[in-house]
Amino acid sequence: MPKASISQHRQTTFLFLGLLLLGLITTLALSLSGTYVWDDVFLVQHNAQLTSSQGWRDVFLHGTWQGAMGREGQAYHPIAMLSFWLETQLFGKQLVISRIVNILVHMSVTLCVFLLLLRWLNDRLAAWWGGLFFAFHPGMTEPIMWLTGRHDTLGVLFALLACLCWPTTQEDVEHGPRYLWIRAAGAGLLSMAAFLCKEIHVVMPSLFAIFMLWNPNNIERKSWHWGWLLMPTVGVGSVFLIRASIGISSSTALVESSLWSHLHHYTSIVWHYLWHALTLQNGLTIASYSPLPVWYTLTLLGVLLLTIVWLFWLWFRQNTYAGGALFGLGWFLICLSPYTVSVPTLKLLGNRYLYFPAVGLCVLIGLAVNGLRKHASARSLWLVGSVGSLLLLYAGVTLHQESKHWKDALSLYGADLQRRPKDGHILYHYGHAVRMKKGCKGALEYFAAATRYAPVYGRAWRNYAGCLINLHRHTRALSAAKRALELLPHEPSSYYNLGVAFVRLGRFQESLKVVQRGQKRFPRYRSLLRLLFQLQRYLATHPKQRPPSSLPTTNTSQ
Template identity: 25%
Template sequence: MTGAGRRVAASRRAPESSAAPATGTRPARVAVISAALLVLILAAYPGVLRNGFVNYDDQVYVTENPHVQAGLNGDSVAWAFTTTDQANWHPLTWLSHMLDVQLYGLDAGKHHSTSLILHAANALLLFLLLVRVTGALWRCAFVAALFAVHPLHVESVAWIAERKDVLSTLFWLLTLAAWLGYLGSRTAVRYALVVALYAAALMAKPMPVTLPFTLLLLDFWPLRRLAPPPGESREALPRLLLEKAPLVLMSVASCVVTFAAQRSGGSVETLQDFTFGERLANAALAYVSYLGKTLWPASLAVFYPHPHASPATWPVAAAALVLAAVTGISLRLASRAPFLAFGWLWYLGTLVPVIGLIQVGSQAMADRYTYVPLIGIFVAIAWGLSELGRRDRRTRYAIAGACAASLVALLPATRAQVGHWAGSEALYGHALAVTSDNWLAEEYLGRALFEQGKTDEAIVRYTESLRIHPGFAGGHNDLGIAFAQQGRIPEAIDQYDRALRLRPGSAEAHNNLGVALVRQGRVTEAIEQYEQALRLNPDLADACGNLGYALDRVGRRSEAIAQLERAVRLRPGSAGTHLGLGNALVGAGRVDAAIEQFGEALRLKPDSAEALNNLGLALTAANRLSEAIERFREALGVRPDFAEAHNNLGVALAHLSRSAEALEHFRQAVRLQPEFDQARANLRAAEEAGGDRP
């Protein structure tokens, strides 16, 4: 009788004590819940498919990255596996963006659809994994639903540049699934699959470095390999640690590579920037703030500025007390309510890499950092609520209703948060509305305004950003660009100099300083700046193109053409770069090659009056006068006040002895630009010759 009782108890708890598929979960119910999760995600995220790119890293990950723009080819794949661009080594993330570009071009909605599909896959996989190890169908469904629609997860899904979050999590969860398979059948092939999937997770984003720790948590609960139910054997802790040793080594290697990449990329802040005491204080506050935003997801922002100073003592002390109390309670109840310790330690442990002890960037916290850690909190909530309703049916129904209501309540909050990611202005405008002293939001809103031609408004934003954070090199660089746009070149140069004093390794600032120096006629000095920019970043297409233009101006034509050809390879979709190369080729007498480049520029930008005019000049040089006349007329159709095109059209017409028409266009050129010496000379010659060719 006693033995039978033990068998019944063991049978009830088997789903939480083995790696085998849980029993008692009907496949039909699993399928229905899976479908419901997909519907829930579609209800929460319909707006994401209408969102565009934002100017917060989307350009460096997709829209302005020449390697990504090239799609999947041998060179781009090799680059993905060897670069530490963006202060990270995440080749699979680069490959995913390349594949999207190859499939969809720059259709932002389709890029968003890839991230949404990955998020949906993660929610389904999380549900199936939890069902497999616990058998608690409805609790697992609630955890997966919270994961699917919580507003804190919007940043990971709706931000194209954060593809690495959803991609690495997919491989993280697949690694857990493979690990469960390995525990059921300990073969080298199964372990190799675990290693391969874990490597893929780390190659998408280094966040999964804590995966071995989460495996140990699974050993504690729900697998109960550390303290199994009666009648099952206990596995020794050394063996549990040893089986994970290869994964720990992979984690350590990833940490080393990531730290080196981030340090070389200038992302790791020094102890002079943030003291260790400030880091500890911010970590405590961040842990508690994330919990608060989990329970009440309001005032979410793309960037939460770090205070750059020691916060007041009492909030830090209160946060530390909360963390200590919850940790103590969860550990004290570990035997009776192991899910609490599991969920809390999962939350604490998986946040460690991004909690700020090693400060990367200037943010105090970030919504995206909660994508995996909140799984632990959701598990603790779901199982805790289940325990509360275990003995009373009415309580159980009330809890079920409250859970359903919470999911319904999250939907509009998530949809609204998705809307904030619709574009750059909406994103930063919202951040400024819900945070204070947000220098980065001011800065990037300024960039968005500048891109729309609102230079005065952009300068206001840049100035405010620098008032809050005067040591921000990027802000000085952007303010310099805005000043240059207004023709305030000395002020622009001053801002570039300030940026370079703060960050000597800024290739962009060196390039922009070169542009300003050219506008002052200081071409030789500009060449030095462009060359320095390319030493710092050999793939900076703007610097290649600008160096080519400058070299062409000082007569170093072969070097100019080489730089411009490299710029075209780096940015084949830039009409301006093709135009510059065409101009240099004309100067070198390579007219046919120039015609090809001008044609490519027009393919990319058919309404470019300058490209039409320059193509007309090249055709004139090739004695293809009728075609040249057509191009000049097209240029004037785009830009009727284009004095150079009027003059060039006059020259081509005069060559065909169409003197009266030529004379009229010379007059138009001089009327539009009275100081245009060449047009004045042509007009004078035509008039003196009585309409003869000039």
């Protein structure tokens, strides 16, 4: 690249970074303070690993939830948790510092988006628009303001650094095979780091494959260049081996579902995030998931397939933009594919799930800007630029408004409850926030409503049972606890609550059976161990008497 062009790109980059910093300070500075919300309470605020001198090692040896709460799970995000450990060692646990770090990570990701668009499209204006769309889209609120959202943002940062490391230009090729393999190996290591932040980055080899098909800088491709894909594949595969070595499963029963079931869920998920991306919306924090009607799914699948076929046809006819459009669309679609096996299980659509796929949409925006610059009239460019600027301003204002909801749990879930007052998942989370502030007496009505509107949502039944026990309504608590165990057999607190309900009704032997069953399945869960020990000791000395109130009461964890 000529020195003059390099200098111009450098100046453009610094100007973009300055505007980005100013824009994010303006939109987010007033929302930095508040309280820990949602999973931040468990993974950050009360996570003993983060204050331990050995925490840096423990985050790699245990699953994310197991290390924080002793709860089994498939999440394994050691690098993201390591960042919290380092932060805690340096500054202690300070919410404002954590959110500032999150903003800095988001800035870094946005800068990577800008640099990639500049490198792939060689168009500074296209890079500007794509980068600003990514930076200020309202859908970015959750991964920025939610501390646990750093698992997403940090993972995407490593993923985009891997893309920057990947051989892209003819100048790279001219350095020789050794240089190319070193860069591919670096991309593989960065892909591995991304996967160690969030499981979504299992798709990295696929993204590199479609990038090589696009070949935006017209590299003289040789057959052995495809061997570079071995590097990110090995990086991702290594993480699977690490997970297996410490006993973290990477399988799910949904993988065995039918092809139609996968397509149905996948199309529903794609439509949800595409709609929110294009309309500059931030979805509900607690957005209940249900698949689209069959006819709607078939229609969307047909439109999607026709679009892909049309773009391929244009690409084979040497259309300049078709290859890039396929890459951008492919990035968006591929990055959403892993959620096909997680969203139907969780029954929730997180706003943070848009973060990685949105990079593909930025490519499409960059291509559109590049095409308009080359083919549209000056008047049309002025009109499009004006509309785009207004949309960007709207996005920034919306981002600012949405970020204020993250002050505390009541304001966060309360905003959702105003929009959907009969959503059982939202009622559950709002009830949990009320319980943390006002106790079970204030929260009971919300948990009860949650069980009515979401009768198969196990967490609602579990916390409903727990509050009924705390309020000494043991008969009703027993039926609620039984229902919670039916729906949440993989949660140790379900066994615990049912065991306590039986105790409070004087049915000690039934309690003992439930607690023993739970302890056998979850041998490390302390509450079950403690209840089992107290039950066995008391029944051995007072087999016909009611246990005293010193026995544990309930567990209403989130």
